[in-house]
Amino acid sequence: MMQEVDGVLVVAHELKAPLAVLRQLALSLDDLGAKNEHLRDEMVQVSERAIRQVNDLAKVRRLEDGLFEMEPVAVRVVCDDVMQELRYLFRENKRGLRVKYTNKARVVTANRELLYSVIYNFLVNAMHYSAEGTQSELAVQDERECVKVMVRDYGPALPVNIWREMKKGFIKEPTAIAMRPGSSGLGLYIASKFSRYMHAEVGAVRHRDGASFYVKIPISRQLSLL
Amino acid sequence: MIFIIDDDKIMAECVSRAVGDVDKIRFFDNAIEAMNEIASGVMPKLIFLDILLNGPDGFTFLNEMVSYKDTAQIPVVVISSLDFGVDNLEMYGVVGILNKDTMLPKEIKEYAQKYAK
Numbered sequence: 001m002m003q004e005v006d007g008v009l010v011v012a013h014e015l016k017a018p019l020a021v022l023r024q025l026a027l028s029l030d031d032l033g034a035k036n037e038h039l040r041d042e043m044v045q046v047s048e049r050a051i052r053q054v055n056d057l058a059k060v061r062r063l064e065d066g067l068f069e070m071e072p073v074a075v076r077v078v079c080d081d082v083m084q085e086l087r088y089l090f091r092e093n094k095r096g097l098r099v100k101y102t103n104k105a106r107v108v109t110a111n112r113e114l115l116y117s118v119i120y121n122f123l124v125n126a127m128h129y130s131a132e133g134t135q136s137e138l139a140v141q142d143e144r145e146c147v148k149v150m151v152r153d154y155g156p157a158l159p160v161n162i163w164r165e166m167k168k169g170f171i172k173e174p175t176a177i178a179m180r181p182g183s184s185g186l187g188l189y190i191a192s193k194f195s196r197y198m199h200a201e202v203g204a205v206r207h208r209d210g211a212s213f214y215v216k217i218p219i220s221r222q223l224s225l226l
Numbered sequence: 227m228i229f230i231i232d233d234d235k236i237m238a239e240c241v242s243r244a245v246g247d248v249d250k251i252r253f254f255d256n257a258i259e260a261m262n263e264i265a266s267g268v269m270p271k272l273i274f275l276d277i278l279l280n281g282p283d284g285f286t287f288l289n290e291m292v293s294y295k296d297t298a299q300i301p302v303v304v305i306s307s308l309d310f311g312v313d314n315l316e317m318y319g320v321v322g323i324l325n326k327d328t329m330l331p332k333e334i335k336e337y338a339q340k341y342a343k
Contacts, residue, residue, distance in 0.1 A: 016307055020237070021236050021237050024237060024326075024331075025240060028243050048328075055327070
């Protein structure tokens with residue numbers, strides 16, 4: 001029997017190949033001079049972000065296969081890695097990023113790759129919707145049975161209908177959260193899908209001057225058995 | 227001599243640029259031509275191999291290579307967007323795996339310097 005071909009996965013692969021080539025071409029550029037080196041860096045960064053988004057889309061399609069293993073994950077380490085990757089993007093766009101860790105570095109049960117994408121998408125969303133010169137905030141704090149990762153931005157307020165959608169804890173499709181000008185809501189849709197897979201709770205808080213998006217990830221009991 | 231087997235010509239050229247010494251490089255856009263070349267006695271010191279190729283894929287190529295004593299010794303670096311660990315492919319002579327999404331030219335060069343000086 002012929003296996004059904006998943007169109008999204010095929011498209012993802014077809015998109016990824018030229019993006020990877022573009023990235024390599026940018027990396028191949030030598031002798032640009034200090035003045036133009038940042039152009040190459042930007043090309044690489046843009047390609048990498050596009051590749052990540054395509055990869056995330058492909059992962060969304062694969063979630064139902066249950067291939068993403070859940071394991072003990074150190075949230076702070078993941079946050080540090082995401083920040084490291086995105087620091088350049090924030091700097092280039094003249095936005096700041098402040099970090100506040102108030103948890104005891106507890107370990108959660110998650111899939112590292114998916115959690116990385118959730119935090120990554122929250123931060124890119126924050127960068128996109130923050131006004132120039134403002135500082136977004138990444139906070140990690142303990143709650144009773146979970147660790148909460150929250151990203152606060154300073155941009156347009158979140159429309160009430162979108163906030164309600166987030167409050168339900170799940171976003172059904174990207175267009176449902178075309179929440180602020182210029183947004184398809186894809187990043188938050190991906191974050192929502194990945195969070196649900198990990199039995200984590202996503203939500204949003206409305207502020208007059210922006211929004212906070214959070215994910216609450218269940219703590220790992222594995223180490224407490226030792 | 228280094229073989230680059232990739233059906234994406236531009237990606238193959240990027241790999242070639244990273245290696246640096248273009249005179250030492252042969253390009254193949256499919257596995258069959260590369261296998262025929264090796265069968266005719268041209269033994270590369272290193273092979274950069276894409277997995278998803280037109281016609282027989284990279285795994286078929288690896289399987290063929292490992293089937294003969296002399297070709298089984300040729301180090302292969304897999305360059306692919308697919309995720310897999312090098313542990314699974316060591317038995318096929320794979321000495322490294324580079325992810326097309328994240329690899330850097332210096333990593334390609336390091337393999338070339340290590341195996342094909």
